[in-house]
Each structure stands twice: as C-alpha cells, then as structure tokens.
Amino acid sequence: MKKVILTGDRPTGRLHIGHYVGSLRRRVELQNSGEFDNIYIMIADAQALTDNFENPGKVRSNILEVALDYLACGLDPEKVTLFIQSAVPELTEITFYYMNLVTLSRLQRNPTVKAEIQMRGFETSIPVGFVNYPISQASDITAFKATVVPVGEDQLPMIEQTREIVRKFNSIYGDVLVEPDVMLPSNSACCRLPGTDGKAKMSKSLGNCIYLSDEAEDIRKKVMSMYTDPDHIKVSDPGKLEGNTVFTYLDAFATDEHFAKYLPEYENLQALKDHYTRGGLGDVKVKKFLNNVLQETLGPIRERRKQYAENIEWVYEVLKKGSDEARKVAGATLDEMKAAMKINYFEDADFLKDFSNK
Ligand code: TRP
Numbered sequence: 001m002k003k004v005i006l007t008g009d010r011p012t013g014r015l016h017i018g019h020y021v022g023s024l025r026r027r028v029e030l031q032n033s034g035e036f037d038n039i040y041i042m043i044a045d046a047q048a049l050t051d052n053f054e055n056p057g058k059v060r061s062n063i064l065e066v067a068l069d070y071l072a073c074g075l076d077p078e079k080v081t082l083f084i085q086s087a088v089p090e091l092t093e094i095t096f097y098y099m100n101l102v103t104l105s106r107l108q109r110n111p112t113v114k115a116e117i118q119m120r121g122f123e124t125s126i127p128v129g130f131v132n133y134p135i136s137q138a139s140d141i142t143a144f145k146a147t148v149v150p151v152g153e154d155q156l157p158m159i160e161q162t163r164e165i166v167r168k169f170n171s172i173y174g175d176v177l178v179e180p181d182v183m184l185p186s187n188s189a190c191c192r193l194p195g196t197d198g199k200a201k202m203s204k205s206l207g208n209c210i211y212l213s214d215e216a217e218d219i220r221k222k223v224m225s226m227y228t229d230p231d232h233i234k235v236s237d238p239g240k241l242e243g244n245t246v247f248t249y250l251d252a253f254a255t256d257e258h259f260a261k262y263l264p265e266y267e268n269l270q271a272l273k274d275h276y277t278r279g280g281l282g283d284v285k286v287k288k289f290l291n292n293v294l295q296e297t298l299g300p301i302r303e304r305r306k307q308y309a310e311n312i313e314w315v316y317e318v319l320k321k322g323s324d325e326a327r328k329v330a331g332a333t334l335d336e337m338k339a340a341m342k343i344n345y346f347e348d349a350d351f352l353k354d355f356s357n358k
Contacts, residue, residue, distance in 0.1 A: 001178070005030060006146035008042030008085070011062035012052060015069035016209040017298070018193040018202045021252040022152040022185055028074040030150065039080040040144050040326060041070060043319075046085045046092070047137065050130045051120060067315050069212050072305035077318045085140065087323035090330035094139040094337065099132065101168045102161070107131045112157045138162035142177045143330035150183040153192060173340040176333075193252055198227030198245045210294070212301050219298060223291040228283045238279040246286050247273065253293050262292040 007027065009019065031039055043066050048059045063084060070082060085091060107113060108126075113134060117126060137158045141149055142165070149159055159182040166177040194200055195208025202209040210222050228246050232239040241247045256268050266272045272289075275281045308315055338344040345351045 001147065002037040002145070003035060003148065004144055004146045004178075005036050005039040005148050005150065006042065006141050006144045006180075007040075007150050008044045008140065009066055010044045010048040011059055011066045012048050013062060013204045014065045014211045014213055016202055016211045017294070018209070019069070020073065020212060020301075021187075021193055023150055024070070024073045024075075026150055026183075026185060027080075031075060031079045036148075038144070038329075040146070040329075041075060041080050041082050042085050042140060042326075043067065043083070044085045044140070047133055047140075050127070050133045050136075051116070053127070053129070063319075064312065064315060065213075067319055068305050068308050071308045071315065071318075072212060072301045074304075077322065081322045081325050082318055083322040083326040084319055087319075088143075088326045088330050090327060090334045091136070091139045091143055094143055094330070094334055095132070095136045097337065097341065098135045098138055098165050098169070101165050101172075102135055104131070106161075106164075107134060110134050110157045110161055112154055134158050134161045135165070138165045141180050142166060143333050144326075145178040145333060146180045147178060148183050149180050153184055156182060156184075169337075173337070176336050176340045187252065194245055194248060196222050196226045196245060198243060210298075212298065213305055214298070214302070216295055216299065216302075219294055220291050223287050223294060224284075226287060226290075228286075232283060235282040236279050239276040239281065239283075241273055241277060246283065246290055247276070249290055250286075250293070253290075253297060258289075258293045258296070263289045 005027075007023065009015065009023075015024065027039075027041065030036060043063055045059050045063060048062075049056065052059055067082060071077075075082065108117075108131060113131060117123060117130075120130075122130065134157070138161060141159075141162050149155075149162075151159070159180060163179050166179045169177050192200070193202065195202045195206055196210065197206065197208040199206060199208055210219055214222070223246075226245050226249075229240040229244050231237070250269055250272070254269050259266050259268055259272075263272070266275070272281070272286065276286065335344065335347070339347070342348075
C-alpha cells in the first residue's frame, strides 16, 4: 500500500513556534525522509470558517501568511503538495455522504469539539457547521487515502472519529477507504508548547506567542520576560522545573550542540536542570541561553520567509498548482466512493440495464 501523509492548519493567524515543534519541524523531516509516496499539506480555510464565518477577512488574509510559514520552514513544493481546502470542493461532497454515518451525540462527545464549544460559548446554540467539522476533517484525510496524519495531541479525537467513519463506510459500501494512523510529536514538550506567560495555550489574543516571522529583537524581549518559577527569587534559591516555561521550551528546542556552542560549562540540558533545582543558577542566564537557541533556530526561517514574501506571485502559483493536483486526487476517491454507493448513474453501464431487467 502507498504511504501517504495528509495534514494541515487553519489559517487564522501566522504560525508560531508551537506549530513548529508540534508539527512543522516533523513534516520537513518526513518530507526529506523519502519514505512517503505523497505528502499533502492543506490550508484548512473552510474549517477555519466554521468558527470564523463572520470574519472571512481574517481567514483570507492568513492564507498566504501560512503558506509563507510552510515554505520558510523548508516544505518544498517539489516534494509536497500544498493546497487550499476550499479550492477542493470534492471534500465538501464527501463530507455530505459521511454525515449519514455519524450521530449528533457522537460529534458532541468528541473531546476536542466539546472543549471548543465551551471555549466559544456555543453551549446554547451550536452552529451545525461547527459540530460537523470532525466529519469534514475525516473527508480531508480520507479523500487522499492518507495512511499517516502527523498532528498535535489535541487532534487525536479527530483521527479516532475518522477511523470510525472509514470502518463504517467500508463495512456498508465495500472497501474503498483507508484507515489512517496518527503520528504524534515524539517529545512530550512538543505536544503542547505553553505560551510565554506559562498559560497552557499559545494564542494570538493572549499575546503570548513567538511567531516564526518575529524579528530577533521581539524574540529576545519575549524570552527575557518569560514565565519561570515564581518562587525562584534569589539566585541561590532552588528552582522548580515543573510549569517553568523556559525549561519547557528548552526541552523542545535545545540540543547538546547548542550547549557546546553557547553554554559549554554544562554538558547538556540535564546538567543545567540539576544546577537549577539545586539552587545557584539565575533565570537570566537560562533565558539568555534559550534566546541563543531560538535565535539560531528561527533566524534562517525568518530570512527565508522574507525571500519568499518577495516572490509572492510564485507562492500563489504553488498554491494554485497544488490545489489543482489535490482536486484530481480527491475527485478520483470521490468517484470510487460514488461507485461503491451505487450513485454513479452516468458512469455505470448497468444503470439502465437494471431498469430494463426489473
Ligand atoms: N484541525 C486542524 C487544526 O486545527 C486542521 C486540519 C483540518 C487538519 N483538516 C485536517 C489536520 C486534516 C490534519 C488533517 O489544526
């Protein structure tokens, strides 16, 4: 069986370092591994509209921003297909047929949907499009017969729901669809990078994100004002690692090579952590190290991003070509599905024969 990846992001803002450690970095590795037959990366604008339908301008203005973030991280249009969800209407048609296979209560039990309903205050009146988005996400994945979906932990319920839909479809109509596997980040710090203020989630509205497009000085300021251990007041105090954002970021980003280069008096992160918990290590020193690590990682991304932004017509063509390509693939799956569902009247020579033989 072919090995196929599909994944994507909602274009509701520029991408930040949480996206980077949670998925972008991995995607580039997977792309370069040469192990996959096809890799599809989708800008999920239709899904973004499910909770931003009153604000289409926001979605529109972030399409190219997200595309730039992708390219800046090293996703290569020669190796992956980058496309826009709404430019592949076949996905909507597939969604429509899947809607028969899922109950409303199952959707409302989806833990991610449940949390988002609460967060958005949708409890009393949930837009149908919003509760439906796990089904639409199942279409995104299955239209490309993806075998692997690399995502953050918060997307696990979506993949589970997709697998259920695949099993149900195949058991009713015959084996057409492929059950995908999830691929989570390997390092737990990467699963959910907190905001710079220590809050659980990075969010634009909280102003606690470091963006891939941030200038060096912005990164430095954000790092130097990061949340650490509030009880670590004097340098000599023993410090706590748990909930200490600076150390969580180091878990996600720092390598032994970074230590050799910027902080050679420590062999590795464990040695730094030991000193911190013992006492005698100040926050400023740790933050300066983290700043060096982040500057080294993000500098080249920011510079590449600027170069691509200067060639924005080329980026536009990449998305257009990718979306055309994605349509072909999703269309072929949709044709197979319709044949299995026996609703392919005009492609099916037996359709009239069945009538005459009645
Ligand atoms: N739900 C994903 C997110 O919020 C975006 C997304 C849409 C997606 N369709 C997908 C991810 C299909 C993986 C596969 O980030």
